[in-house]
Amino acid sequence: xxxxxxxxxEFLKIKRTSLIYIILVAAFIIPFVMFFDYGSPDPxxxxxxxxxxxxxxxxxxxxxxxxxxxxxxSTLLMQIEVKNNAWxxxxxxxxxxxxxIFAKFIIIQTLAFAFVVVYNAYMVLSAAVLxxxxxSDVLAYLKRWPELLKFNLNAFGATIGISTLGxxxxxxxxxxxxxxxxxxxxxxxxxxxxxxxxxxxxxxxxVLPFTVFAKKFEHQRLFYQLLSLGYGLxxxxxxxxxxVWQRVQFKWLWQRPGRIVQ
Amino acid sequence: MSSTIIRTDQLCxxxxxxxxxxxxxxxxVNRGDIYGFxxxxxxxxxxxxxxxxxxxxxxxxxxxxxxxxxxxxxxxxLRKVGSLIESPSLYNHLTAKENLEVYREIYGASKxxxxxxxxxxxxxDTGKKTVRQFSLGMRQRLSIALALLPKPELLILDExxxxxxxxxxxxxxSLIRSLNKEEGITFLIxxxxxxxxxxxxxxxxxxxxxxxxxxxxxxxxxxxQQQQSLVQLDTSDNLRAWAVLKKFQAELQDEDxxxxxxxxxxxAIINRMLIDNDLDVYNLHPRKxxxxxxxINLTTE
Numbered sequence: 001x002x003x004x005x006x007x008x009x010e011f012l013k014i015k016r017t018s019l020i021y022i023i024l025v026a027a028f029i030i031p032f033v034m035f036f037d038y039g040s041p042d043p044x045x046x047x048x049x050x051x052x053x054x055x056x057x058x059x060x061x062x063x064x065x066x067x068x069x070x071x072x073x074s075t076l077l078m079q080i081e082v083k084n085n086a087w088x089x090x091x092x093x094x095x096x097x098x099x100x101i102f103a104k105f106i107i108i109q110t111l112a113f114a115f116v117v118v119y120n121a122y123m124v125l126s127a128a129v130l131x132x133x134x135x136s137d138v139l140a141y142l143k144r145w146p147e148l149l150k151f152n153l154n155a156f157g158a159t160i161g162i163s164t165l166g167x168x169x170x171x172x173x174x175x176x177x178x179x180x181x182x183x184x185x186x187x188x189x190x191x192x193x194x195x196x197x198x199x200x201x202x203x204x205x206x207v208l209p210f211t212v213f214a215k216k217f218e219h220q221r222l223f224y225q226l227l228s229l230g231y232g233l234x235x236x237x238x239x240x241x242x243x244v245w246q247r248v249q250f251k252w253l254w255q256r257p258g259r260i261v262q
Numbered sequence: 263m264s265s266t267i268i269r270t271d272q273l274c275x276x277x278x279x280x281x282x283x284x285x286x287x288x289x290x291v292n293r294g295d296i297y298g299f300x301x302x303x304x305x306x307x308x309x310x311x312x313x314x315x316x317x318x319x320x321x322x323x324x325x326x327x328x329x330x331x332x333x334x335x336x337x338x339x340l341r342k343v344g345s346l347i348e349s350p351s352l353y354n355h356l357t358a359k360e361n362l363e364v365y366r367e368i369y370g371a372s373k374x375x376x377x378x379x380x381x382x383x384x385x386x387d388t389g390k391k392t393v394r395q396f397s398l399g400m401r402q403r404l405s406i407a408l409a410l411l412p413k414p415e416l417l418i419l420d421e422x423x424x425x426x427x428x429x430x431x432x433x434x435x436s437l438i439r440s441l442n443k444e445e446g447i448t449f450l451i452x453x454x455x456x457x458x459x460x461x462x463x464x465x466x467x468x469x470x471x472x473x474x475x476x477x478x479x480x481x482x483x484x485x486x487q488q489q490q491s492l493v494q495l496d497t498s499d500n501l502r503a504w505a506v507l508k509k510f511q512a513e514l515q516d517e518d519x520x521x522x523x524x525x526x527x528x529x530a531i532i533n534r535m536l537i538d539n540d541l542d543v544y545n546l547h548p549r550k551x552x553x554x555x556x557x558i559n560l561t562t563e
Contacts, residue, residue: 005367012364016355016392080353089351089408092315093368094340247319248333 006095006103013080014107019073023115026069030057031122038130050127050141055213061119062155062209064187066112070163071183073111074170077104082174097244105167105236112163116152154212158224161205161231168239205231266329267291267416267448268314273323275309275472283309284472287323291416291450291465296442298463299452302561306472307452308348311420314450315345328415341369344409345418350401351408354394358385358404361393362411369412379407382437398425406437417441419451423458435462456557470561487551488524490559495519496545497536506539507532523548 014020034057081087090100124142131138142148165186169179190206201207202217202224208231211217211224273287284306291297301307312318314325316336325332327339352361362376380386383403393401402422409417419438423431439462441447453459459466466483468476476483497503500519504512510532512521523529529548536543551559 008367009364012356012360013353015360084351084353085349086351086353088312088315088317088347089345089365091317092340092343092345092347093365094337094412095368096337247316249319249321 003099003103006099007106010103010107014077014111017076017080019076019111022069022072022076023111023118026065027115027119028122030061030065030119031126034123035126035130040134050131050136053127053130054123054141057123058151058155059213062159062212063191065119066115066155066159067162067166067187067206067209068184069115070108070112070159071166071169071180071187073108074163074166075173075176075179075183077108078170078173078179079176082176091247097247098240101171101240101243104171105164108163108167112156112159116156120148120152151212154221154225155209158209158212158228161208161228161235164232164235164239165205168235168242171239172242203227265293267293267295267327268450269326270310270314271324271326273310273313273320273325275306275313275318275321277309282472284313287469287472287474288477289467289474290477291448293415293448294442294446295465296438296449296451296463297465297467298456298459299450299467299469300454300456300459300557300561301452301469302454305454305469305561307454307469308420309472310469311345311347311418311450311452314418315343315347316340317347341412342415343418344412344414344416345420346402346405346409346422347418347420349424350405352393352401352404355392357390357392358388358396358407361404362408365408365411371411371413375411375413379410382410383407399427399430402426402430402434406434410441413445414447416448416450419449421452421454423453431458438462456554460553468557468560475560483553483556487553487556489522490551490556491523492520492549492551493523493529493532494545494547494549495521495532495536495543498542498544502539503536503541506535506541 034053038053081090127141128138130136166179166183169182173179187206190201190204190210193201193204194207194210202211205228208224208228211221217224268289268291270287270289273284273289274282275284276282287306287310289299289310299307299310309318313320314327314332316332320333328342330339332339353364356364358380359376362379365371366373366376377386383406385400385404385407388396388400393404396404402425406419406422409419423434426434438449438451442449451459451463460480463480465479466476467474476486495503496518500514500517503519504514507519507521510521510523510528512519521532523532526548529546533543533546
């Protein structure tokens with residue numbers, strides 16, 4: 001039994017669920033608002049007409065939408081098992097516990113990746129229409145794709161900690177509301193604390209996406225990426241240990257196997 | 263190859279500290295058995311089955327399935343065990359085929375096997391209909407198809423007839439019998455109704471308030487039934503009649519005399535003995551125990 005079998009099983013489960021529609025709709029909101037909110041390109045500011053436009057939109061996307069997306073999709077993914085009363089069948093199948101939860105985690109990361117890609121596609125589309133309307137060069141910005149890619153990867157990296165925290169909250173709850181409410185509350189603490197300039201708040205997991213944009217943290221970007229990864233490993237380990245602990249007594253993990261009767 | 267498929271030893275479990283849900287469960291299911299695991303609601307059947315499938319953490323005791331310790335060989339054991347615990351565990355937004363496809367590779371089953379199990383349960387023509395549109399009987403059948411997918415050596419079914427109509431129950435009963443006979447699958451079936459499983463099982467375990475009250479073959483249960491059948495007597499002198507029938511383990515209960523019997527010929531012998539001893543028999547009432555009353559006696563205080 002390989003990990004790919006578990007992964008394939010998890011992919012099949014999200015077929016015909018609302019997760020795909022959430023990606024398509026949620027990714028559309030910011031480009032849609034930005035499109036109608038756009039005044040005119042500022043030639044003084046940036047090389048291309050939509051440079052500023054993109055950064056402003058993506059700041060909201062990475063700081064608000066992506067963290068909430070992780071919390072929501074993790075909860076919805078776990079609810080597939082809860083609502084269908086299917087956890088017991090999953091756990092009675094011959095899959096290692098690690099495969100079960102890591103496959104689910106990969107699904108969430110894949111959905112988030114799709115969310116980022118769809119969002120970027122909408123942004124390009126929205127900007128292209130505006131550029132054409134204002135007579136700017138549509139392709140000029142796309143030629144800077146390595147910069148765009150790096151920016152997106154940084155944003156993704158800064159949310160790894162949030163994604164595993166949301167995953168852990170969803171995994172340990174049978175309830176739909178609780179992980180979303182806790183996730184939202186933890187997120188709200190971020191901007192409020194930033195407003196009050198609390199010490200070390202830049203290291204708070206929900207504030208890490210902010211460091212991708214703020215000039216103040218530019219020189220420490222690698223540190224924040226590693227910190228997010230550290231949070232990611234920490235929360236995933238907690239989620240895994242708790243998941244196993246609920247089903248197996250840890251002493252058995254290092255005890256010798258019992259008698260085998262043939 | 264071991265003839266014992268399931269063996270539990272001193273299995274105990276409690277959901278809350280100090281309140282024991284299972285106490286000292288010694289379960290033994292042999293290869294080829296259709297084992298009926300009986301008990302009223304809340305007696306600990308589902309908890310026991312959940313422990314056997316590793317859904318609950320074993321707190322005390324050991325579980326050996328297919329000759330292997332469950333805790334250390336969880337994956338190996340579960341690969342050969344199919345299960346249906348309580349209500350069906352199916353994804354309502356998927357079709358019958360997709361539901362099986364979710365687990366096909368995990369169990370290493372082929373596409374032909376998937377189609378085969380759908381044919382066995384008569385759900386091969388449901389097309390694009392999702393499980394949400396299925397009747398309860400169809401869901402139950404699909405759950406059995408899922409349990410059969412890994413070509414199991416052991417099938418654990420928790421109250422599989424729940425929600426089925428009489429025709430569905432008969433159908434399921436004959437399916438279980440044929441799978442046991444033709445594919446050699448061992449069954450552990452829980453139920454709270456004796457008459458429901460009596461016709462198909464060969465071994466029975468009765469659990470009540472978390473303790474095993476009986477375990478043995480159906481023949482042994484019948485024997486117990488015979489042992490517990492009583493003839494109620496009223497004679498001209500019950501005290502003297504009791505002395506006459508002492509070798510039959512007669513007992514005086516209030517004003518009546520009760521004597522255990524195994525068959526009606528024995529009742530006739532008892533009657534003749536009383537008459538031969540100049541005792542008038544006013545009332546002779548054989549009370550034959552049914553399996554149902556035995557079950558009720560074992561599962562009441």
